[in-house]
Amino acid sequence: MQRKSLFPIAYVVAIFFSMCSKMAPGGSNKASNYDSTGISVLTQHNNNYRTGWNNNEYKLKVSNVNSQTFGKLFTLTVDDQVYSQPLVVANLSISGGIHNTVFIATVSNSVYAFDGSNGSLYWHKNYTVSGMRPPKNTDMTGACGGQYEDFTGNIGIVGTPVIDSTKGIMYFVARSTNEYQYVQYLHAISIVSGNEIPGSPVEIQATNPGTGDGSVNNVLTYDPQKSNQRAALTLSNGIVYITNSSHCDWGPYHGWILGYNATTLKQQIVFNTTPNDGDGGIWQSGGGMAVDDQGNLYTGTGNGDGNVPPTDGKDFGESALKLTPSGNTLTVSSYFTPFNYPALDYNDLDFGSFGSFLIPNTSLFFTGGKDGNLYLLNKDNMGGFNSAGNNVYDNVFINNSNAQYHCLPSYYHGTSVEYIYIWSENDYLRAIPFDRSSMKLNAANQVLGVANGPAGGNGANISVSSNGSIDSTAIIWATYADQSCDAGHQSCPGILRAFKASDPSYLIWDSNTNPANNLGTYAKFNAPTIANGYVYVPTFSNQVVVYGLKQ
Numbered sequence: 001m002q003r004k005s006l007f008p009i010a011y012v013v014a015i016f017f018s019m020c021s022k023m024a025p026g027g028s029n030k031a032s033n034y035d036s037t038g039i040s041v042l043t044q045h046n047n048n049y050r051t052g053w054n055n056n057e058y059k060l061k062v063s064n065v066n067s068q069t070f071g072k073l074f075t076l077t078v079d080d081q082v083y084s085q086p087l088v089v090a091n092l093s094i095s096g097g098i099h100n101t102v103f104i105a106t107v108s109n110s111v112y113a114f115d116g117s118n119g120s121l122y123w124h125k126n127y128t129v130s131g132m133r134p135p136k137n138t139d140m141t142g143a144c145g146g147q148y149e150d151f152t153g154n155i156g157i158v159g160t161p162v163i164d165s166t167k168g169i170m171y172f173v174a175r176s177t178n179e180y181q182y183v184q185y186l187h188a189i190s191i192v193s194g195n196e197i198p199g200s201p202v203e204i205q206a207t208n209p210g211t212g213d214g215s216v217n218n219v220l221t222y223d224p225q226k227s228n229q230r231a232a233l234t235l236s237n238g239i240v241y242i243t244n245s246s247h248c249d250w251g252p253y254h255g256w257i258l259g260y261n262a263t264t265l266k267q268q269i270v271f272n273t274t275p276n277d278g279d280g281g282i283w284q285s286g287g288g289m290a291v292d293d294q295g296n297l298y299t300g301t302g303n304g305d306g307n308v309p310p311t312d313g314k315d316f317g318e319s320a321l322k323l324t325p326s327g328n329t330l331t332v333s334s335y336f337t338p339f340n341y342p343a344l345d346y347n348d349l350d351f352g353s354f355g356s357f358l359i360p361n362t363s364l365f366f367t368g369g370k371d372g373n374l375y376l377l378n379k380d381n382m383g384g385f386n387s388a389g390n391n392v393y394d395n396v397f398i399n400n401s402n403a404q405y406h407c408l409p410s411y412y413h414g415t416s417v418e419y420i421y422i423w424s425e426n427d428y429l430r431a432i433p434f435d436r437s438s439m440k441l442n443a444a445n446q447v448l449g450v451a452n453g454p455a456g457g458n459g460a461n462i463s464v465s466s467n468g469s470i471d472s473t474a475i476i477w478a479t480y481a482d483q484s485c486d487a488g489h490q491s492c493p494g495i496l497r498a499f500k501a502s503d504p505s506y507l508i509w510d511s512n513t514n515p516a517n518n519l520g521t522y523a524k525f526n527a528p529t530i531a532n533g534y535v536y537v538p539t540f541s542n543q544v545v546v547y548g549l550k551q
Helices: 009-021 341-346
Strands: 070-077 087-094 097-105 110-115 121-126 162-164 169-177 182-190 207-209 219-221 234-236 239-246 256-261 267-272 297-300 320-326 329-336 364-368 373-378 394-397 410-413 418-422 430-435 461-465 475-481 494-500 503-510 529-531 534-538 543-549
Touching: 087 162, 087 529, 162 234, 182 239, 207 267, 239 267, 267 329, 297 364, 320 364, 410 461, 418 461, 461 529, 494 534
Parallel strands: none
Antiparallel strands: 070 543, 087 097, 097 110, 110 121, 162 169, 169 182, 207 219, 234 239, 239 256, 256 267, 297 320, 320 329, 364 373, 373 394, 410 418, 418 430, 461 475, 475 494, 494 503, 529 534, 534 543
């Protein structure tokens, strides 16, 4: 059913023009002179392909992103750390006018709506359950032997929300506890006021048949304390999808995909990645599931007990999955599991450890794991499992034993180049060409960046902006922690750097060269948002820093 609109005609008209201006799911390669005030970023990494590429950026380009004309403009102050990517709704009818509005969620379960061009606050609400508080890292008593440092404080809203601009609704998961009980709720709120829509919030609960770890009477039950809702939410064909992993492999746990009707908020889909095994969490360094034009979902799972081979048709730890929705079910219509998955699990070299995406205008899914293997999979025939060796479309191995891939890669298709960008810890920025003639990765001709990269256990998070395929406008934006600090288990000073996308060895701007451009504390697994001439960078300094062209 379609919910009757609650918003004024001006808002509907504004949204119509905003929607008309947005890129296609994977991003068009054509330049445009459309006014940049109409560009929205409604989901993690810009689109449901998860490419991280905004190809409708008309103000920022290589020639004007420099130390004289570009820098820190203002900050958006919030009440806690920001683990989720800021989202932007353009031309929103709010506070008596039409504004480009930035939405920020924090680990204290707060959501803010700011003017994206001057920082004015429109509204702020907190969604912690009354009488409770957000969980903390110290509540995860069994994670990492009781020394859980993947979070440094509150664990409220962590996964990036998703916005339905046609209905004016934001969806997100908030967590609460009173130290005896842990709960997670799916919220659906008006982006104009922050008020809950009818039926919201709904408590997240689920069961699934299975004999795997933690089962009772052949039933698995969703655990709201151990289940870590880290990956971004996905909205596709009227269903909001929530995915889960765990806190520091605190077992027993499983990967869950839960689908809720976006209008009624009724739970419609329950899928467990390892019902007769264990683990199989979905986190992808905070990246969301990818969605193709037919509505199929794509993701990677990390870990798996290794007791049950994926050939049983039910258990898919350490795997890439193509999932086809049909009514109230998700079906694994294709999958890939590396031949050495027991060794990957034993050595904590998870598959599915970094953000994955669909390459536009192909049938290919880009993914990989901590061990340095990068894969191009035919999304319709991923390769399955063969204990004698991998049967995949393409495989590139990055031979660096100090690099484990915890990062968010991105993509750009320009006039002269087509690159996949990835930047692991203890490595350089790598631009790997995608060859359209062979439809494979050309690792022999990859380009390396020149700037010192991140260290420790956390790579860089990359987004790309451009005006269509015009290379002179194409910029790589990368955030990461200062080299002296391990952001995997500490709060570290952050860096924002910009590179020429057509030649990533060319550094065009660096936040560290001028103290006035200081970023603050790095927000791990959280990519910058580029829209309408502004770069919104989340931090753990209780703020989002806004960069842009100086007046």
